[in-house]
Amino acid sequence: MTTRNITRFWEWGRKIICVGRNYADHAKELKNAIPTEPILFLKPPSAYVREGSSILVPLYSSNLHHEVELGVVIGKGGTAIPQSAAMEHVAGYALCLDMTARDVQDVCKSKGLPWTLAKAFNTSCPVSDFIPKERIPDPGNVKLWLKVNDQLRQNGCTSQMIFSIPYLISYISEFITLEEGDLILTGTPKGVSAVQEHDELQAGIEDVVTMTFRVDRQEQ
Numbered sequence: 001m002t003t004r005n006i007t008r009f010w011e012w013g014r015k016i017i018c019v020g021r022n023y024a025d026h027a028k029e030l031k032n033a034i035p036t037e038p039i040l041f042l043k044p045p046s047a048y049v050r051e052g053s054s055i056l057v058p059l060y061s062s063n064l065h066h067e068v069e070l071g072v073v074i075g076k077g078g079t080a081i082p083q084s085a086a087m088e089h090v091a092g093y094a095l096c097l098d099m100t101a102r103d104v105q106d107v108c109k110s111k112g113l114p115w116t117l118a119k120a121f122n123t124s125c126p127v128s129d130f131i132p133k134e135r136i137p138d139p140g141n142v143k144l145w146l147k148v149n150d151q152l153r154q155n156g157c158t159s160q161m162i163f164s165i166p167y168l169i170s171y172i173s174e175f176i177t178l179e180e181g182d183l184i185l186t187g188t189p190k191g192v193s194a195v196q197e198h199d200e201l202q203a204g205i206e207d208v209v210t211m212t213f214r215v216d217r218q219e220q
């Protein structure tokens with residue numbers, strides 16, 4: 001596959017690897033410790049949702065949160081990629097939401113169970129159009145924002161990330177081989193909050209992309 005047809009990466013059925021607590025201000029707002037190494041979890045490709053379709057609140061959750069994040073789209077696979085070569089493996093970026101059933105996550109955390117049902121349900125990964133690498137020359141200094149019904153809730157910058165994109169690519173690829181079309185969600189800044197059925201979420205990367213999603217409840 002070439003980078004010419006990577007633009008619809010969400011159709012490839014590749015892995016979505018998510019980084020948790022990569023912003024100290026978000027770790028603090030949820031009263032979590034600041035990590036000393038990346039915290040990883042996965043979403044399946046069935047989590048993808050594109051503009052024009054709704055984010056669905058799972059039937060088992062009454063506290064669905066938004067988390068706006070910069071996504072990194074892998075263009076060249078690899079294992080144990082050194083940090084110095086990491087950016088050569090990037091095809092581009094996407095604006096992403098890591099939708100999280102916070103009530104379910106809290107229960108999982110208290111019982112020491114995996115976060116799968118909190119993080120990996122259908123429509124838990126809304127994504128923007130593919131953003132070619134050239135449009136974001138410095139991914140370590142990108143402003144992200146999110147509004148719910150026109151009210152600003154999240155406003156952060158990737159310069160606040162604890163672990164940089166090259167570090168994350170190198171770290172992840174030590175354990176999980178990266179493949180062309182994989183997506184890495186790099187964590188969320190502070191300001192996460194609950195969304196309700198009929199809410200409208202707007203998010204953006206300053207000067208690069210915006211996207212809009214409506215929230216609906218999953219049908220019984």
Ligand SMILES: CC(=O)CC(=O)C(=O)O
Pocket residue numbers: 018019020021022023026030067098100186187188
């Ligand atoms: C506490 C979390 O849900 C971690 C996470 O996903 C993040 O972006 O931080």
Ligand SMILES: [Mg+2]
Pocket residue numbers: 018019020067069098187188
């Ligand atoms: Mg997240």
